[in-house]
Each structure stands twice: as structure tokens, then as C-alpha cells.
Amino acid sequence: MIYKNLRVFTENGVFRPGAIEVRDDIIANVYFGDDVSPTVSGENLDCEGAYCFPGMTDLHFHGAMNCDAGDATIEALQTMARYEASIGVTSICPATMTEPVATLEQILSNAADFRDDQLRHPEKHTGEAELCGINMEGPFISIEKKGAQNEANILPCDAELFRRFQKAGRGIVKFIGLAPEMKDPMEFIETVRSEVNVAIAHTNADYDTALKAMKAGAKHLVHMYNAMPEMTHRNPGVIGAAFDCKDVNAELICDGIHIHPSVIRSTFKMFGRDRIILISDSLRATGMGDGTYLLGGLQLKVEGKHARMMRDGAIAGSVTPLPDCVRIMVKEMGIPLEDAIYCATVTPAKELGIDDRKGFIKSGRQADIVFWNEDLSQRFVLKDGN
Incomplete structure (x- = not known):
């Protein structure tokens, strides 16, 4: 099938007619110019100038459609994967909460079973986002900056425990979060950095401590600005350290609630799109409605676009899926469409290490493709060419 009359998102991250x-x-094949070469024949579809870009990758979200990765069931992951693919998120890396060790092992084992079944029996998983890994947000985090995490399950950094998790999930863990002010974090980072992406998450660290951790090998920052000290002119904190370490990439939640639009614009000026990874951090309430839901065993209340913990009113996460975050960035925050798309496709694919087959509209890559209309509404999605 040839899809004609498109604005194609190029390898350089700009839209061109093609x-x-x-x-x-x-x-x-990818063709650029007003018309496909007359030597190319076959069934074709006029897409009327639609935007065409790679399927999006969400490397930090918890759930959707009243399902959560923490449910530890195949049915929950399948429901999430189908929902995400239907809205243009074709690759996923769900996040775990700070749960008891045995629960985390069960979650990881279940995720590995689902991943393996997707790989072995693709015919059973048509129309599903591909599970590319798991993002462990805890349990090695700060009590002071726990946010929506369960304090009772927070643990000190432990390389052998991490390896237990990795064994339970048969290598499925792609990110492990930690607070670098905890006991012996540098030893932990240096021990596991060749086995997993070490991320700084839910931390109360100062600039010097964060910088030391980053130089030791922590190269990923979890939902920057949230669950960490504020950046000030005398205390730049974790954010300042991340800016100074040019090989550290940062997640951003752009739902219009977690971070002020002015800060989003400033962050793009500071970091540039090559270092920004758009995430949704979305919860099981995504795609549902107002009500009371569970997150990591704790109750939260959803009203409109707001999700807050019932115990203390803290922001619990988002109910805005990744494609809507892209739309908010463009329509409400003044971020160019090409930059927003780049941070939802290219940077997360590179960070997950799947950019050899995803994240680009390029000959030989997987046909996970999103088509949007001029007003940024979805036209249709291809998952594996279907």
C-alpha cells in the first residue's frame, strides 16, 4: 500500500511533503516531493495532506482503562496495550510503583510472560502496542519526596535485590529509579549501570549529590520538576545537575497540570529536544472518568484532568494519554509540533534502545505509523502495517 499526499516526519525531525x-x-520506501514516482505502482490512498509520523513510545505510564501494570495479569497488560495502540502509542514501557518485593517480582514475571507471548505469537496480539520493557520507579527512593509512592515499601539501594527483580522479569527491567542521597548509591550505580538504565527518581538530593550520581552513571531523570527539589538561583539541585551533564536525558509530563507552560518552554530552551522525553505518567483512570481508583495499593480521586492522593492531596499522576500531551504542548504551551512529536517518538525510542527498528519513518523500519489531520485529530494508526 502506498500512502500519498502526506507531510512525512523525516529522520531530521521535520515535516516534508511525501x-x-x-x-x-x-x-x-519513503518518497519526498509532491508526487510518488510514476514508476511506483500499487494500491494507494490519498491522505489529503495528513501529518505522518512514527508510532509514539511511552516509557513511563502506569495504566489505562481501569488496568495497571501492577495488577500483574495478562488481561490488564493486553487491555493497556490495545488502548495505547488505538491512540497512536505503539511501544510501551509501563512503570511499577513502590510495592512489596514479592509483589514486584510477580509484576515483572507477568510482564515478561506477556512480552514473550507477543514475540512468539504475534497473530494473537494484533492491534496491541509492543511491550518493550518495564520502568521501575521504586523502591529505592526518598521518603521525603515519595509523592504517590507507598512509604512502607521504600528500601535502600541493593544491587542483589535489583538482580532478583531482573531475574524475575527475565531481563525486562529497562530503568531502575533511585534517590542518590540514600545509603551507598554510588556503589549501586557503578555495579548495575552496565545492566540497566539507572534513573534519578523521587529524590531530595542537592546539586553536588545529584551531579556525583550522574557522573557515576545515572543518565536518566524521572519526571523532571516533580518529586524533587525546586531549582533556584543558589540551589540548582537535581535539575541544574542534569543540565550540566549533557548525557543525561529528562522525562517531562506535559499535561498542563504537573508543570507550568512557561517552565516547559524554558526547559526546551535549556535542554533542547534531543534530551527531552515526553511521558504521560498516566494512571488506570486514563480513558475512564471521574471516580476513586487505586495506585500502588493507595486510593486516589480523579476529577476532570486532576488525579490526587486521598491521603494528602498530592498529585498522583496523570489521566492524560501521551498523544493528548503532544496536543497540549502545541496548542497551549507554544511548543512547535515537530519538537513535540520528536520528544514522543525519537528520544524515547533512543532511550529504550529500540531506535534500530522504531522511532523513524525510514525504509526497513517497523510500520508503526500515526496519521493526524491538520487540527491534530487522529486520522488513523498503523501497527505493524495494519
Whole structure:
């Protein structure tokens, strides 16, 4: 199938007039210019100037459609994967909460079972986002900055415990979060940095402590600005340290609630799109409605776009899916569409290490493709060419 009359998102992260040819589950060719070469024949579809870009990757979200990765069931992951694919998020890396050790092992084992079944029996998983890993947000975090995490399950950094988690999930853990002010964090980072992406998460660290951790090998910052000290002119904190370490990439939640639009604009000026990873941090209430839900065994209340913990009113996460975050960035925050798309496709794919087959509209890549209309409404989605 040839999809014509498109604005194609190029490898350089800009839109150009063109067309794409999809064969089976692969992008066979990409053509630029007003028309496809007359030598190319086959069934074609006029897309009327639609935006065409890679399927999005959400490497930090918890759930959707009243399901959560923490439910530790195949059915929950399948429901989440189908929902995400239907809205254009074709690759996912769900996040765990700070749960008891045995619960985390069960969650990871279940996720590995689901991942393996997707790989072995793709015919059973048509229309699902691909599970590319798990993002462990806890349990090695700060009590002071626990946010929506359960304080009772917070533990000190432990490399052997991490390896237990990795064994339970058969290598499925792609990110492990920690607060670098905890006991022996540098030893932990240096021990496991070749095995997993070490992330700074839910931390009360100062600039010097964070900088030391980053130089030791922590190269990922979990939902920057949230669950960490504020950046000030005398105490730049974790955010200042991340800015100074050019090989550290940062997650941003752009739902219009977690971070002020002015701060989002400033962050793009500071970090640039190559270092920003758009995440949703979305909860099981995503795609549902107002009500009371569970997160990591704790109750939260959802009203409109707001989700807050019932115990203390703290922001619990988001109920805004990743594509809507892109739309908010463009329509309400003044971020160029090309930059917003880049941070939802290219940077997360690179961070997850799947950019050899995802994240680009390029010949030979997986045909996970999103088509949007001029007003940024969804036109249709291809998952594996279907």
C-alpha cells in the first residue's frame, strides 16, 4: 500500500511533503516531493495532506482503562496495550510503583510472560502496542519526596535485590529509579549501570549529590520538576545537575497540570529536544472518568484532568494519554509540533534502545505509523502495517 499526499516526519525531525510505501509490517520506501514516482505502482490512498509520523513510545505510564501494570495479569497488560495502540502509542514501557518485593517480582514475571507471548505469537496480539520493557520507579527512593509512592515499601539501594527483580522479569527491567542521597548509591550505580538504565527518581538530593550520581552513571531523570527539589538561583539541585551533564536525558509530563507552560518552554530552551522525553505518567483512570481508583495499593480521586492522593492531596499522576500531551504542548504551551512529536517518538525510542527498528519513518523500519489531520485529530494508526 502506498500512502500519498502526506507531510512525512523525516529522520531530521521535520515535516516534508511525501509518500510512504508499506509492505506487510515494514516501511518499504519513503518518497519526498509532491508526487510518488510514476514508476511506483500499487494500491494507494490519498491522505489529503495528513501529518505522518512514527508510532509514539511511552516509557513511563502506569495504566489505562481501569488496568495497571501492577495488577500483574495478562488481561490488564493486553487491555493497556490495545488502548495505547488505538491512540497512536505503539511501544510501551509501563512503570511499577513502590510495592512489596514479592509483589514486584510477580509484576515483572507477568510482564515478561506477556512480552514473550507477543514475540512468539504475534497473530494473537494484533492491534496491541509492543511491550518493550518495564520502568521501575521504586523502591529505592526518598521518603521525603515519595509523592504517590507507598512509604512502607521504600528500601535502600541493593544491587542483589535489583538482580532478583531482573531475574524475575527475565531481563525486562529497562530503568531502575533511585534517590542518590540514600545509603551507598554510588556503589549501586557503578555495579548495575552496565545492566540497566539507572534513573534519578523521587529524590531530595542537592546539586553536588545529584551531579556525583550522574557522573557515576545515572543518565536518566524521572519526571523532571516533580518529586524533587525546586531549582533556584543558589540551589540548582537535581535539575541544574542534569543540565550540566549533557548525557543525561529528562522525562517531562506535559499535561498542563504537573508543570507550568512557561517552565516547559524554558526547559526546551535549556535542554533542547534531543534530551527531552515526553511521558504521560498516566494512571488506570486514563480513558475512564471521574471516580476513586487505586495506585500502588493507595486510593486516589480523579476529577476532570486532576488525579490526587486521598491521603494528602498530592498529585498522583496523570489521566492524560501521551498523544493528548503532544496536543497540549502545541496548542497551549507554544511548543512547535515537530519538537513535540520528536520528544514522543525519537528520544524515547533512543532511550529504550529500540531506535534500530522504531522511532523513524525510514525504509526497513517497523510500520508503526500515526496519521493526524491538520487540527491534530487522529486520522488513523498503523501497527505493524495494519
